[in-house]
Amino acid sequence: MTRRTANLATILGLLLLLAATTLSAPRWARLFRQEVATPAGEVSAEAQAPAEAADEGGEARRSINVRLFFNSVEEPGLVMEEREVAFSSDLSVQLRTVVAELVKGPKPGSNLAATLPPQTRVLEVFVTARGVAYVDLSGEATKGHAGGVSEELRSVYSVVNSLSVNFPAIRRVQILVDDRPAETLAGHVDLSRPLTPDMTLLASSTLSPVKPSPAS
Numbered sequence: 001m002t003r004r005t006a007n008l009a010t011i012l013g014l015l016l017l018l019a020a021t022t023l024s025a026p027r028w029a030r031l032f033r034q035e036v037a038t039p040a041g042e043v044s045a046e047a048q049a050p051a052e053a054a055d056e057g058g059e060a061r062r063s064i065n066v067r068l069f070f071n072s073v074e075e076p077g078l079v080m081e082e083r084e085v086a087f088s089s090d091l092s093v094q095l096r097t098v099v100a101e102l103v104k105g106p107k108p109g110s111n112l113a114a115t116l117p118p119q120t121r122v123l124e125v126f127v128t129a130r131g132v133a134y135v136d137l138s139g140e141a142t143k144g145h146a147g148g149v150s151e152e153l154r155s156v157y158s159v160v161n162s163l164s165v166n167f168p169a170i171r172r173v174q175i176l177v178d179d180r181p182a183e184t185l186a187g188h189v190d191l192s193r194p195l196t197p198d199m200t201l202l203a204s205s206t207l208s209p210v211k212p213s214p215a216s
Contacts (some may be wrong), residue, residue: 062087066166068102069158070112077203078115078154078161081106095163095170096125099135102162115158117144123179131171132194133163139178145186152186157198164197172196 064087069078085101088094099122105114121138128134145155160173172194176182182191 066098066101067162068098068106069115069161069165070102070106070110071115071154071158072203072205073111073113075203075205076150078158078201079112079203081110081112083107091167091169092124092126095127095133095135095167096122098162098166099125099137099159102158115155116141119144127170131169133170133173134176135159135163135173136176136179141175142177142182142185148186149188152184152188154201155185156189156191156195157201160195161197161199161201 063084065082065084067080067082070081071077072079083101085097088097103114103116103118103120103122105118106112116137117140119138119140121140123136123138125133125135141155145152156175159175163170163173174181174194175185175191177185184191
């Protein structure tokens with residue numbers, strides 16, 4: 001085989017590899033599953049240790065208390081709400097549960113408002129060995145968003161803060177939409193990279209400010 005023929009074969013192989021990568025791009029996020037190596041038991045000191053309760057069948061189920069960040073209806077900013085959620089030994093599953101609770105919105109009768117459209121679905125959450133959580137939301141997160149810089153900031157950081165504050169293993173969070181990297185939710189906040197928590201978005205009347213997890 002001549003050098004020219006070998007070079008041609010190499011170029012052809014690269015083109016085929018590029019084509020295969022392009023076709024699989026919509027599901028690129030699934031590859032990060034291989035990097036999941038963070039222990040699920042790492043929960044912040046503020047979150048209670050898993051508690052056990054009996055379900056209707058008499059079997060014990062475990063739960064933990066977490067803090068979720070919602071919009072304050074009395075003043076601009078985020079306010080924390082404590083909530084009991086099911087415990088999972090799988091960190092990715094635990095994070096998905098927390099984001100799903102965030103989508104449900106605050107408890108009825110509270111002075112808080114949801115930060116994400118109620119039609120939003122949590123498609124998947126996975127974590128890399130470096131402590132980056134990827135949160136894959138359905139397209140309703142953008143299509144149903146009310147818009148506005150402040151509203152979008154609070155939507156994004158309600159997710160980032162809720163995961164980072166409760167789970168010290170999570171250092172940064174990146175939001176995906178429909179299995180793809182998203183530029184923004186509503187045209188203002190850059191989602192092209194993982195984000196660290198931002199506690200400056202808390203409502204001024206919020207008591208007991210929370211220290212964010214250290215950034216990597």
